Amino acid sequence: MPRFALKIEYHGGPFAGWQRQNDVPSVQGAVEAALARLEPGPHTIAAAGRTDAGVHATAQVAHADLTKDWDPFRLSEALNYHLKPDPVSILQVAKVADDWHARFSATDRRYLFRLISRRAPVTHDKGLVWQVTHDLDLEPMQQAAKHLIGRHDFTTFRSSICQADSPVKTLDALDIEAFDIPHGREFRFHVRARSFLHNQVRSFVGTLERVGAGSWQPADVKEALVAQNRAACGPVCPPQGLYLAGVGYPDDPFVE
Template sequence: MPRFALKIEYDGGPFAGWQAQANQPSVQGAIEAALARLDPGFADGARIAAAGRTDAGVHATGQVAHADLQKNWDEFRLAEALNWHLKPAPVAIVAARRVPDDFHARFSALERRYLFRLVSRRAPVTHDRGLVWQVLQPLDAQAMREGAAHLLGLHDFTTFRSTMCQSASPVKTLDQIDIEEVAMPHGREFRFTLRARSFLHNQVRSIVGTLERVGAGSWSPERVATALAARDRAACGPVCPPHGLYLTGAEYPDDPFRD
C-alpha cells in the first residue's frame, strides 16, 4: 500500500481538535471522511496519523499527516481530490507527497514549530477575529523576551503543562522562543515562535499566557524563572485561549515537502 504524506492547513475554530472523537467534529475526521470517498481502506475505517494533536480551536498552517492508500495516486490529483471532498470544511491539503513506508508523521518528526499571535489594542479586531488572542493593555516586548530567555534549553516544564498531560516526562528541551513585534492600526501584534522536538499538553499556551503577564507589568521577567523552578502548576500564569495558536510545521530527516 503506497504511503502518502499530507501537508494540511485548517481553521480550528469549528473543530473539537485534531483527533477524531465520537459525536464531535474533528480535523482528522474530516480528512478521513474525504479519504473514504476515494479509497476502499478508509471506507472500512483506516486511520491517518499526524505530527501533532492540536486542541480544540487551535489552527495549523503546516500540520503533517500520513495515510496508506490502496491506489497509487498522482500526488497533485490526490491533493485536488481531497480538497474537493473536504468542502466546505475550513481544511485544505496544501500538498501530497509519496513517501517511504517507514515514514511516520509523528514518530519520524525531529521537531515541531508553533506560532502564537497576540494583539494588543483597545478596538476589537475584525478581520482576525478568532485567529488572534486580543488584550487591551500595552505590552513590553523586551520584558517578555527577558522572561522567555529563562525557558530556553532543557528543563522540567511541570509548571507549564496541563494536569491532564499524558506525556511520560515533563522534561523537554525548548530550542527557540522568539517574539516579534509588528505595528498594526492603533495597536501592536506580538508573534511568538516556538520550536522543540515535542511539546507538553498546553505548554505553548501556558508559556504565552505567563509572558503576557510579564509584558503587562504584572510579573517581573525573573518571576518566570521562579515559576519554572517551582515545578508546580499553581505557579503558572493564566493559560491563554487556543485561537491565537498555530501549528506551523514539522521537520523530518528527509522532508517530503522541502521543494
Template sequence: MPRYALKIEYDGRPFSGWQAQADQPSVQQAVEEALGWLDPGFAAGARIAAAGRTDAGVHATGQVAHADMQRNWDPFRLGEALNFHLKPAPVAILAVAEVPDEFHARFSALERRYLFRLVARRAPVTHLRGQVWQVLNPLDVDAMREGAAHLLGRHDFTTFRSSICQAQSPVKTMDEITIESLPLPNGQEYRFYLRARSFLHNQVRSIVGTLERVGAGSWKPERVKEALEARDRAACGPVCPPHGLYLSGVSYPQDPFADRESPG
C-alpha cells in the same frame, strides 16, 4: 499499500481539535471522510496519523499527517481530489508526497514549530476575530524576551504542563522562543515563535499566558525562572485561549514536500 504524507492547513474554530471523537467534529474526521470518497480502505474505517494533536480551536498552517492508501495516486492529483471533497470545511491540503513505509508523521518528526498571535488594542478585532488572542493594553516586548530566555534549553516543564497531559516525562528541550512586535491599525501584534522536538499538553499556551503577564507588568521577568523551578502547576501564569495558536511546521530528517507543487 503506498503511504502518502499530507501537509494540512486548517481553521480550528469549528472543530473539537485534531483527534477524531465519536460525537464531535474533528479535523482528522474531515480528512478521513474526504479520503473515504477516494479509497476503499478509508471508506471502511482506516485512520491517519498526525504530527501533533492540536486542541479545540487551535489552527494549523503546517500540520503533517500520513495515510496508507490501497491504490497508487499521483500526489498532486490526490491533493486536488482531497481539497474537492473537503469543501466546505476550512481544511486544505497544501501538498502531498509519496513517502517510504518507515515514514511516520508523528514518530519521524525531528521538531515542531508553533506560532502564537496576540493583538493589543482597545478596539475589537474584526478581520482577525477567532484567529488571535486580544488584550487591551500594549505589552513590553523586551521584558517578555527577558522572561522567555529563562525557558530556553532542557528543563522540567511541570509548571507549564496541563494536569491531564499524558507525556511520560515533563522534561523537554526548548530550542527557540522568538517574539516579534508588529504594528496594527491602532494597536500592536506580538508573534511568539516556539520550536522544540516535542511539546507537553498546553505548554505553549501556558508559556505565552505567563509571558503576557510579564509584558503587562504584572510579573517581573525573573519570576518566569522562579515559576519554572517551582515545578508546580499553581506557579504558572494564566493559560491563554486556543484561538491564537497555530501549528506552523514540522521538520523531518528529509523534507517529504521538497520541490512539491501544491494542489490547486
C-alpha cells in the same frame, strides 16, 4: 499499500481538535471522510501533533496508506474537492517510504502564537488571535523567554491532564517579535522543540503576557519554572491564537 504524507492547513474554530471523536467534528475525521470518498475505508491517518479545540494549523503533517498509487497532485486536488466546505486544505502531498511516520519521524515541531494588543475589537482576525486591550512591553517578555530555553522540568507549564511520560523537555527556541497594526500592536511568539507537553505553549504565552503587562518581572518566570508546580504558572491563554506552523524531518518529503 503506498504511503502518502499530507501537509494540511486548517481553521480550528469549528472543530473539537485534531483527534477523531464520537459525535463531534474533528480535523482528522474530516480528512478521513474525504479519503473514504476516494477509496473504500475505514481510513486512519496519523498526525505529527494533536492540536486542541480551537487551535489552527498552517502546516500540520499526517500520513495515510492507500491502495491506489495516486499521483500526489491529483490526490491533493481530489481531497480538497471532498473537504469542502470544511475549513481544511491539503497544501501538498508527497509519496513516502512505508516506514515513514508523520509523528515518529519528526525531529521538531514549530508553533506560532498571535497576540494583539489594542482597545478596538478585532474584526478580520476574529477567532484567529488572542486580543488584550492593554499595552504590552516587548523587551521584558523577550528577557523572560530566555529563562525557558533549554532542557528543563516543565511541570509548571504542563496541563494537569497531560499524558506525557515525563515533564522534562528541551525547548530549542522561543522568539518574540512585535509590529504595529492599525491602532495597536501584534506580538508573535515563535516556539520550537522536538515535542511539547499539553498546553505548554499556551502556558508560556499566558505567563509571558503577564510580564509584558508589568504584573510579573522577567525573573518571576525563572522562579515559576524552578518551582516545578502548576500553581506557579501564569494564566493559560485561549487557543484561538495558536497555530501549528511546521514540522521538521531529516529528509523533508515536501522538498522537491
